[in-house]
Amino acid sequence: MSQPGVIIVGAGQGGLQAAISLRQEGYAGSVTLIGAEPGLPYQRPPLSKAYLTEGNADALVLRPESFFSTKDITYLPGTRVEAINRAARQVVLPGGARLDYDQLILATGTRNLRPSIQGLGRALDLRTLADARRLREVLASPRRVAVIGGGFIGLEFAAAARKLGHEVAVIEAEDRLMSRVVSPLMSDHFKALHEGWGTELHLGQPAAAVDAIGVTLPDGHHVSAATVLLAAGVCPNTELAEDAGLAIENGIRTDDRLRSSDPSIYALGDCASFPDPRSGRQVRLESVQAATDHARLIAAQIAKGADAAYAAVPWFWSDQADRKLQIAGLAGPEATETMIEDGIVARLDAAGVAALETVNNAGAHMRARRLLAGGGPVTLETMRAAVLKTAVCI
Ligand SMILES: Cc1cc2nc3c(=O)[nH]c(=O)nc-3n(C[C@H](O)[C@H](O)[C@H](O)COP(=O)(O)OP(=O)(O)OC[C@H]3O[C@@H](n4cnc5c(N)ncnc54)[C@H](O)[C@@H]3O)c2cc1C
Incomplete structure (x- = not known):
């Protein structure tokens, strides 16, 4: 039997911050951070920006290996939690091992949405370091690239690929860029910029099919490309929570303390939907700021019994050229x-x-x-x- 304490599922930006903040807040119990990906926790934002052009993976690592022993944090990389047994307060690991918890923090993030597009299996993803490594290999020789999705990640990738000298086309289902996150005026501003940088834009056109030589649009137009990137949004990894019977609403539903429908289980970051302090609407944000501020609030509750509602002002950034x-x-x-x-x-x-x-x-x-x-x-x-x-x- 393990010593109960805090278990954090997901060792991305928010999960790691929760472990860091628990120790910073003086939490003396056991802290176990479990991540499905191999290696040390790393930051994703540079994957669609500097990493593509510079390729420095060491610069992505958020804490060195020594950090975990120094802070007495058990880190289990390459380990996907398979189930939560809420009645026993345990998580189940591959092979059936069980770990006890007093409090559980779910920080499972998101995965790429895969719209039903014929031949989509040919398209590459950009979510993990492994994805970005693969893209760097592909971008090592000149080629024509098509990007499905004109949001932050698709446009950052497009700008980086242009910088590397590739021909780039962006295919966006909505009639303007970044429509989910910015105003129409700002969409227009960036449309003009990307066109000025030489990127071909196809707006109001959901990709219909991907083949070995490019992407077909609904109007029959074929965008030729040797490489296709899928960047058409994400969906939250809520299956663990759902299977455990937690409330789900476009993410793991939490209250304003970031507690799920089970008070001993918190959710944070990309996988959590929480009440926006300004509008009261239940929202789910995909940003480093939300993930790390959520983590700090949860850690203060667990470590010191702090009792404040989440009130941070959201902020976002995107580097395009x-x-x-x-x-x-x-x-x-x-x-x-x-x-x-x-x-x-x-x-x-x-x-x-x-x-x-x-x-x-x-x-x-x-x-x-x-x-x-x-x-x-x-x-x-x-x-x-x-x-x-x-x-x-x-
Ligand atoms: C290419 C790219 C560029 C980005 N650029 C920006 C940017 O410029 N600015 C910005 O604010 N945000 C950016 N983001 C978003 C930002 O990275 C996320 O909002 C942030 O990482 C969210 O942190 P998180 O901890 O919620 O999830 P993540 O960092 O995604 O971590 C979740 C982790 O949980 C793991 N996991 C899932 N299920 C399990 C399980 N059952 N067991 C164990 N582990 C599991 C996953 O493998 C993953 O490693 C970008 C994202 C990407 C992909």
Whole structure:
């Protein structure tokens, strides 16, 4: 029998942060971090950015091996948890071994969505370090590349592939780029940029079929490509939780303390859906910020009995060629948009400014984050004054 304590399932960005934060908060019980992938926990964001062009895998590792022994954290890489027995408070490992827990943290992340596209088995993924290694091999010689999906990851990959000198086409089912995450104005801004960088864009066209020489679109047009990347979104890894009878709602459903429907089980990061503090809507975010801030809140509850609702302002970034897109806040589908100045767009709803989008303007992004973190509603006038640093009478 193992010594009960905290078990963390998933050793990605959020799972590792939970282990780090438990020790930082003074938790003295046993901490076991279990990850399905081999090797040390690593960061994914560079996989679609610097890693593709530079190939430095060491720079991705989040903590060295020595960290785990120093902090007395048991790390089990290459181990996929197969089941949770909630009645016995145990997780089941391959081969049937069981580990006891007092508290369980689910940090199982997401996997690529696989839309029903004929021949999709030919397309490559970009989710793990192994995927990115494979893509680097493929990109070692000049070729024409098609990307299915014009979201953050597809466009980051497209920009990196152009930088490496490849011909690139992006195929996007919606009629604008990054439609799930940015305003129409910002979509237009990046459409012009990618076209200027020489990327061919096919918008409003879901890929219909992939074959050895490219991708066929619904209108019969064939986009020729030797390599096809699938970057059409993700789905949360909720099966473990679902099989254990936990509530699921576009992710493992949690309350504002990030507790699942079983109070001894928490969920964090990409696999968790939680109440957005501003709108009250149940949301699931795919960002390093959400995963690590969730982890810190959960660790403080377990280690010190802290009892605060999750209230962090969401923020996101995407590096596409020499442009850093940053988003402070979270806008719902009903949001309208206003350009504050070129490269700065505010998204508004009935309660005021919900989010601010900036390009290559870290100062404005940080000021927007601070303002949104203040708690109360933010008017467009206040946001404009803050990001442009002008005086305003309140
Ligand atoms: C190419 C790429 C680029 C990105 N760029 C950005 C960016 O610029 N900015 C940003 O904010 N975010 C970015 N993201 C998203 C960001 O990486 C994720 O939001 C973040 O990693 C979420 O952390 P997580 O801990 O929830 O999940 P993950 O980091 O995905 O970790 C989940 C882990 O759980 C493991 N797992 C799943 N099931 C089990 C099981 N049963 N047993 C054991 N282990 C299991 C998985 O194998 C995985 O290793 C990017 C993601 C990718 C793929």
